[in-house]
Every structure is written in C-alpha cells, then in structure tokens.
Amino acid sequence: MSEILDLAIVGGGPAGLTAGLYASRGGLKNVVMFEKSVFGGQITKSSEIENYPGVVEVVTGLELMEKWPEQAARFGVKQEFAGVKRVSKTDTLFDVELEDGTLLKAKSVIVCTGSNPKKSGVDGEDEFYGRGVSFCATCDGFFYRNKEVAILGGGDAALEEALFLTNICKKVYIVHRRDEFRASPATVQRVNKNDKIELVLNSTVKKIYGDVSGVNGLIVVDKEGNERDLQVPGIFVFVGMKVNNEVLLQNDGSFLCEMSKGGEVIVDINMHTSVAGLFAAGDIRAEAAKQVVCAAGDGALAAIEAIKYLETLH
Ligand code: FAD
Numbered sequence: 001m002s003e004i005l006d007l008a009i010v011g012g013g014p015a016g017l018t019a020g021l022y023a024s025r026g027g028l029k030n031v032v033m034f035e036k037s038v039f040g041g042q043i044t045k046s047s048e049i050e051n052y053p054g055v056v057e058v059v060t061g062l063e064l065m066e067k068w069p070e071q072a073a074r075f076g077v078k079q080e081f082a083g084v085k086r087v088s089k090t091d092t093l094f095d096v097e098l099e100d101g102t103l104l105k106a107k108s109v110i111v112c113t114g115s116n117p118k119k120s121g122v123d124g125e126d127e128f129y130g131r132g133v134s135f136c137a138t139c140d141g142f143f144y145r146n147k148e149v150a151i152l153g154g155g156d157a158a159l160e161e162a163l164f165l166t167n168i169c170k171k172v173y174i175v176h177r178r179d180e181f182r183a184s185p186a187t188v189q190r191v192n193k194n195d196k197i198e199l200v201l202n203s204t205v206k207k208i209y210g211d212v213s214g215v216n217g218l219i220v221v222d223k224e225g226n227e228r229d230l231q232v233p234g235i236f237v238f239v240g241m242k243v244n245n246e247v248l249l250q251n252d253g254s255f256l257c258e259m260s261k262g263g264e265v266i267v268d269i270n271m272h273t274s275v276a277g278l279f280a281a282g283d284i285r286a287e288a289a290k291q292v293v294c295a296a297g298d299g300a301l302a303a304i305e306a307i308k309y310l311e312t313l314h
C-alpha cells in the first residue's frame with residue numbers, strides 16, 4: 001500500500017461504512033477504510049434497535065450492521081483491520097500513521113472514529129471492571145441470568161439496556177442521580193410499566209464493593225444522605241459517551257483541525273472541517289444527533305464532498 005490513497009476513512013462504524021460505500025460507488029478507485037475493533041461500530045453492542053428506517057422488526061445491533069461491510073466491499077473499498085494512530089497534513093497530502101508504525105499518504109481523509117462509553121468515576125469501577133462491572137448488556141447480561149443487577153445512568157442507553165436485561169435477570173435497579181430521565185419519553189414509559197425494574201432516583205453510588213470472586217454490591221446514597229446497600233453481582237454503567245478524537249492530536253499537543261470545547265470535530269453543513277480535504281462524520285463531529293441513521297447520512301455526505309474535493313486537485 002505504498003501508493004498515494006485517494007481517500008482514507010478512519011473508523012468502520014455506520015458513518016465510515018457508508019462513506020466507503022458512497023466513495024467507491026461514486027467512482028473513487030483507491031479508498032481504504034481502517035477499523036481497529038469491529039466493523040459495524042458501537043451499535044454492535046446494543047441489544048435492540050427499533051428506529052432505523054425501513055427495519056420494521058426490532059433487531060440487535062449486530063444484526064443491523066451485518067451486511068454493511070459486504071455492501072461497501074462490493075464497490076471496491078478496501079477494509080483493513082488496523083488502528084490509525086495519527087492523521088496529519090504536510091502540504092497538500094495527509095500522513096496516515098497506523099498503530100503498527102506503517103506510514104501512508106492520502107489525498108483526503110474522512111474521520112469517523114465515533115465514541116466509546118464513559119466511565120462514571122465511581123470507587124470500585126476500575127477494580128471490578130470485567131468482574132461484575134460491565135459497559136455492555138448484550139455482551140455480559142447472560143452471566144446474570146435470574147440474578148439481580150444494577151444499571152447506572154438515566155439516558156437512552158441506560159433505560160434501553162435495562163429493559164433488555166429484564167428479559168434475562170430477576171430484577172434490574174436503575175440508579176440515577178436525578179428524578180428526571182434524559183431518555184426519550186417512549187422509553188421512560190416502557191421502563192415505568194416494567195415491574196422487574198426498580199428506580200433508585202436522586203441517588204449516587206458511593207462505592208462498588210466485592211471480593212476476589214467479583215462484585216458483591218454497591219452502596220448508593222440519596223439526596224438526604226441515606227445509604228442503601230444493593231447486593232447485586234452485576235453493575236452496568238451507561239453514563240454517556242466520549243468521542244475518540246486522539247487520531248487528530250498532533251505531536252505538539254494541538255489538534256489538526258478546529259475542535260469544540262467538548263473535543264468534537266467542528267464541521268460545516270457539508271462535513272468539511274477547517275482543513276481542506278479533511279472531513280468528519282458521525283458521533284465524532286460537533287452537534288451530532290448520535291443516531292445510526294444520522295451517522296450514515298453524515299458518511300454519505302462526507303464521501304460526496306471528498307469526491308468533489310479530489311476533482312479540484314486535478
Ligand atoms: P461508531 O459506531 O462509534 O464507530 C466508530 C468506529 O471507529 C468504531 O468501530 C471504532 O472501533 C473505530 N475507531 C475508533 N478509533 C479508531 C482508530 N484510531 N483507528 C481505527 N478505527 C477506529 N443509535 C440509534 O440510532 N438507535 C439506537 O437504538 C441506538 N442504540 C444505542 C445503544 C447503545 C448501547 C449505544 C452505545 C449507542 C446507541 N445508538 C443508537 C447510537 C449509535 O450507536 C451511534 O450514534 C452510531 O454508532 C455512531 O456511528 P459512528 O460511525 O459515528 O461511530
């Protein structure tokens with residue numbers, strides 16, 4: 001791969017896969033998409049999707065994404081299992097440095113690195129990660145069959161995954177620091193109707209405790225300072241997402257392009273960043289709606305714009 005790429009796509013989630021499809025189907029010959037983990041992105045960890053247009057039945061994230069890489073590959077985009085360490089620009093070309101040290105040149109780049117779960121910072125979260133503390137209900141829910149579990153958070157992810165866990169577990173506590181949820185009203189309504197869910201509101205987690213075999217429970221504290229011991233072997237943390245912007249960080253500590261205060265890439269309405277030839281799409285960009293359909297739309301638009309940009313170089 002020593003030739004100059006027309007387009008490098010960093011990340012193979014909904015945004016990256018759609019960018020790959022549109023770029024290669026739009027006539028670009030030398031397009032490579034780099035994915036360091038799972039083609040399909042973070043949605044592959046979700047247990048239920050019911051809001052992707054045209055997909056009427058409720059499907060898992062893995063089912064939704066299963067065919068996307070195959071469809072993109074049909075038009076010629078190369079899909080590489082590799083992490084990108086850094087994207088930088090010298091003159092008109094981009095340097096794409098892979099985590100294994102390989103250095104590639106590209107005429108244009110679309111960054112679609114998405115986001116990852118945030119940690120809550122609760123005492124015991126790190127100590128018991130993988131031993132009772134999880135960030136993925138689809139992956140780990142089965143370990144708690146017919147047992148009680150707790151969920152931390154009050155957004156769409158927390159409530160939807162709580163509903164999923166009620167199919168497996170005896171009881172699900174949702175521990176949330178306020179008495180109002182950030183999740184959509186329809187999801188809140190389903191949660192309120194589910195008698196396997198107990199809401200522990202206006203409460204924070206003081207600590208997660210356990211022993212060598214794993215988690216034994218968590219201590220929650222309400223606004224009045226009353227403590228409660230929830231004796232559960234499993235705790236699922238869904239307290240939001242943090243964007244993966246490290247690939248744009250330069251050696252001098254600055255970012256390659258203009259970023260928001262929250263570390264997201266600022267783009268215009270056509271997914272152009274402040275650097276010519278560099279585009280961003282999906283959850284990584286500022287003001288993203290953080291939906292699969294929106295990430296896919298961003299990816300399509302970024303690819304269309306990358307094609308136009310490459311035409312200006314001729
Ligand atoms: P991502 O899906 O995050 O994909 C980014 C990809 O880039 C990842 O595969 C990552 O491994 C890769 N990557 C990152 N850094 C690098 C690097 N340096 N080198 C190479 N590869 C890299 N949305 C909905 O519309 N409906 C839902 O029901 C829904 N449910 C959700 C449930 C959960 C539990 C979660 C966490 C999210 C949910 N979402 C849902 C949101 C949706 O998953 C995201 O909005 C969407 O996946 C964003 O797509 P993306 O391509 O921008 O990023």
Ligand code: NAP
Nearest residue numbers: 120153154155156157158177178182238239240241289290
């Ligand atoms: P989110 O919407 O940011 O919600 C995070 C929740 O965690 C909030 O309720 C927040 O409380 C709480 N929280 C944050 N930090 C905390 C901490 N340190 N300790 C305790 N609680 C903490 O995150 P998300 O649910 O992961 O969703 C991320 C994005 O993906 C959203 O835009 C969401 O709409 C989208 N998404 C969509 C779907 C869907 O379309 N069906 C499904 C999942 C996710 P406060 O409310 O008090 O701030």
